[in-house]
Amino acid sequence: MHLQSLETRIGDADPRTFYLQTSPEFAMKRLLAAGSGAIFQIGKAFREGESGRLHNPEFTLLEWYRVGWDHQALMNEIDDLLAYLLQEPAAERLTYAEIFRRHLAIDPHTTDAEQLLALLSERGVRLSADPLDRDVLLQLLMTHVIEPAMPRDRPTFVFDFPPAQAALARLRPGVTIVAERFEVYVRGVELANGYHELRDADEQRRRFTQDLHQRRHLGLPEVTVDAHLLAALEAGLPACAGVALGVDRLVMLALGVQHIDEVLSFPIDRA
Amino acid sequence: MAILNTNQFKSGVKLLLDDDPCTILGADFVKPGKGQAFVKVRYRNLISGRVLERTFRSSETVESADVVENDMQYLYNDGEQWHFMDPSSYEQYAAGETAMADAKLWIKEEDSCFVTLFNNLPIAVAAPNFVNLLVTETDPGVRGDTSGGGSKPATLETGAVVRVPLFINEGELIKIDTRTAEYASRAKE
Numbered sequence: 001m002h003l004q005s006l007e008t009r010i011g012d013a014d015p016r017t018f019y020l021q022t023s024p025e026f027a028m029k030r031l032l033a034a035g036s037g038a039i040f041q042i043g044k045a046f047r048e049g050e051s052g053r054l055h056n057p058e059f060t061l062l063e064w065y066r067v068g069w070d071h072q073a074l075m076n077e078i079d080d081l082l083a084y085l086l087q088e089p090a091a092e093r094l095t096y097a098e099i100f101r102r103h104l105a106i107d108p109h110t111t112d113a114e115q116l117l118a119l120l121s122e123r124g125v126r127l128s129a130d131p132l133d134r135d136v137l138l139q140l141l142m143t144h145v146i147e148p149a150m151p152r153d154r155p156t157f158v159f160d161f162p163p164a165q166a167a168l169a170r171l172r173p174g175v176t177i178v179a180e181r182f183e184v185y186v187r188g189v190e191l192a193n194g195y196h197e198l199r200d201a202d203e204q205r206r207r208f209t210q211d212l213h214q215r216r217h218l219g220l221p222e223v224t225v226d227a228h229l230l231a232a233l234e235a236g237l238p239a240c241a242g243v244a245l246g247v248d249r250l251v252m253l254a255l256g257v258q259h260i261d262e263v264l265s266f267p268i269d270r271a
Numbered sequence: 272m273a274i275l276n277t278n279q280f281k282s283g284v285k286l287l288l289d290d291d292p293c294t295i296l297g298a299d300f301v302k303p304g305k306g307q308a309f310v311k312v313r314y315r316n317l318i319s320g321r322v323l324e325r326t327f328r329s330s331e332t333v334e335s336a337d338v339v340e341n342d343m344q345y346l347y348n349d350g351e352q353w354h355f356m357d358p359s360s361y362e363q364y365a366a367g368e369t370a371m372a373d374a375k376l377w378i379k380e381e382d383s384c385f386v387t388l389f390n391n392l393p394i395a396v397a398a399p400n401f402v403n404l405l406v407t408e409t410d411p412g413v414r415g416d417t418s419g420g421g422s423k424p425a426t427l428e429t430g431a432v433v434r435v436p437l438f439i440n441e442g443e444l445i446k447i448d449t450r451t452a453e454y455a456s457r458a459k460e
Contacts (some may be wrong), residue, residue, distance in 0.1 A: 002307050049278060049329065050308065052300025128327045139306040144326065167305045193305070 004048035005223065006057070019223075020046035023244055024063050025168065026229045029197070032065055032240060033232035040064035042247060051268050053259050054189065058268070060247035067240045071169075071180045071196040074241040075157050078184055078192060082155055086253055088186060091155035096178070099158055100138075103146045108138050109162055109176050116141065135164045147188055156185040166207075169195035184245070186253055194243030201233035273335040277310040277327050285317075285338040288325070292317045292336035292389045301326070317387060317394055336389060343386045345378050353378075355386055355393065366393035374398040376431040377449045398449040403458040404428055406443050409435065422454075 005019040021027070023045050031039055045061045066074055075093065082088040100108040104119060111119075116137035120127070125144045150156050159182035163171055166179030180196035198204055208225045215222060251263040261267040275286065280298035287293070293314040302308040308329035315322050317338065327333070343355040343364065352365040353375065364386065368375075370393045374384060377398040385397040409425035422434040425445075433447060435454045446458040 002302075002305065050300065050302060051278070052298075052302075052310075055300050055302065124324075126323070126325045128325055128331055128333075136307055139303040140309070140326070143301050143303045143309070144311070165305060190303075 004221070006046050006048050022047050023061055025242070025244070026226050028063060028065060028242070029237055030228055030232040032067070033235050033237045035238075038064070038066050054246075054249060054252075056248065056260050056264055056267050058271075059260075061244050062247050062250075063242065063244040065197075065240050065242040067238045069241040071159060071182050071194055071241050074194055074196075074243055075159070075182055075184075078157070078194075078243065078245075079155075082184075082186065085250065086186065089154045091157045091184070092151070093157045093159065095160040096158055096162065097160070097176070099146060099156075100141070103149055104141060113137055120144070135162065138162070139165075147185065147190070150185055150188050152187045155191075158183045158185070166198075167195070168198050168204075168207075170198045170200075182243075184243075189249055189253060190246075191249050191253070192243050192245035194241060196241050197237065197239075199233060199237045199239065201230055204233050205230055274332045275335050276332055277329050280310055280312055280327075285336040286314065287334040287336040288314070288316070291319070292338050292394065293323075294338070296322065300329070302329075317389065320395075337391075339388045339391075341386055341388070342383050345380055345382045345384050347380055353396070355384065355396070364388065364391075364393050366396050370394050370396050373449075376429060376452070377402045377404070377447065379404070379429065400448065400450055401446055401455060402449055403444050403446050404431070406435070406439060406441055406445060409439060409441055411440065 003022040005022055007017050007019050009015040009017050024041055024043055028039060028041065040063065042060060042062045044058055046058050048057060050057055066077070075091070079090050082091070094102070096108055100106055106115070106119065113134045116134065120137065120140055123145045125140060127140075159180070160172070160178035161169070161181045163177050163179050166181060169179040169181035172178055172180050182194050183190060184192035184194075205225070212222065212225070248260050248263050252258075252260060255263065257263060261269070275284065280295055282295050282297055284295045285292055286295065293316050295312055295314050297313040299311040300308065301311050310327045310329055311324065312327060313322065313324050341357055343357050346354040346356055346363070348354070352367055353371050355364050355366060356362070357364070366386070374396040378384060379402070382399060382402065384399065386393050387395040404427040406425045407428050410423050421437050423437055424432050425435040425439060426432050427447070433452060433454055435445060439445060439457070444458040446455040447453070448455045
């Protein structure tokens with residue numbers, strides 16, 4: 001929902017709006033539903049307004065899917081990949097709840113917004129406006145407090161997110177419902193994000209609709225629901241896990257450089 | 272007053288925060304996995320001089336501060352205020368004690384200083400990085416000691432007191448690094 005697409009109009013007589021992909025996810029899921037089996041691609045993705053030390057509006061993603069795997073199996077494979085490419089030791093794996101307990105001694109699934117806000121200010125994070133949304137506060141604690149404190153000597157995998165941050169992950173029922181999503185951090189850099197993929201078309205439609213509501217609420221541009229993706233899910237997406245890994249950030253880590261501009265020929269400021 | 276969007280935040284940009292003019296030292300785009308984007312800003316409050324951090328939502332807007340920085344010539348002190356002139360416009364500005372806190376120890380008439388104006392009033396004045404000043408009072412020099420071992424206090428023509436090597440005598444011109452308030456070397460006229 002917080003991704004903004006770049007759009008373009010194509011066609012002389014009857015121009016239609018097309019979007020540059022913010023990730024190849026939807027297209028790849030259509031292939032999976034059509035029976036492709038395990039697939040990968042390295043390609044460009046585009047996100048409006050994202051520019052900074054770790055962001056450029058045009059960037060490169062490595063995205064792959066494993067049919068029949070869950071997020072734990074996919075994390076094993078990422079461990080192997082990071083050992084091969086960056087000579088990293090095996091990652092430490094913590095649930096979202098565990099990492100919050102370790103760094104902040106709270107349960108992120110139950111702590112209320114007021115306490116989260118107090119915790120932020122206690123840790124010296126000053127906000128220009130108080131975003132009272134619990135999930136925004138959790139995300140700020142993650143980026144401002146937990147990420148900088150993550151160990152540098154081995155990767156950290158964080159998994160089983162709160163359902164409100166599920167995106168396209170499936171939910172796992174239990175005492176606490178969690179989304180089977182994971183994030184990969186290497187030396188404090190968020191490198192990859194993966195899911196045990198949601199297959200339920202109705203649930204997907206519900207999340208799309210909810211996103212649209214929230215977009216309207218936040219005054220963000222409206223987007224059309226991807227009917228092709230919903231059709232693919234209805235036809236049947238095989239059970240699978242998928243992950244997207246930022247290739248530019250991977251190169252940054254391999255070279256030990258601090259800014260994404262150092263690994264791009266023409267970053268946005270010189271595009 | 273111009274309104275700035277967070278994507279215009281970069282170092283050197285001047286903002287009005289809590290009614291004080293501030294200059295951005297660094298702006299980091301922060302975006303958690305699938306979440307909202309933020310911009311984490313390090314800035315210096317130009318009034319207090321303190322360096323602080325604040326996080327903005329990436330859609331927020333902030334008022335810019337009308338801050339102008341210029342090299343200006345120091346003209347004279349009238350006992351209460353220090354007067355400067357912008358050499359391009361010949362416009363004159365008077366700076367008070369607060370703005371002069373650091374610079375007043377080092378500057379002489381006609382020195383070129385770096386003046387920060389907020390709403391057209393000087394809020395900070397920086398002396399040149401290096402100034403040459405006359406030693407007006409110090410214990411007699413130790414002959415032959417040019418090794419620089421040991422130091423002694425010396426009063427300068429502006430009234431400032433700095434540590435100088437033992438071989439420096441009254442009436443000598445010395446070069447001071449105003450950023451550290453330390454003796455740099457002997458100076459020639």
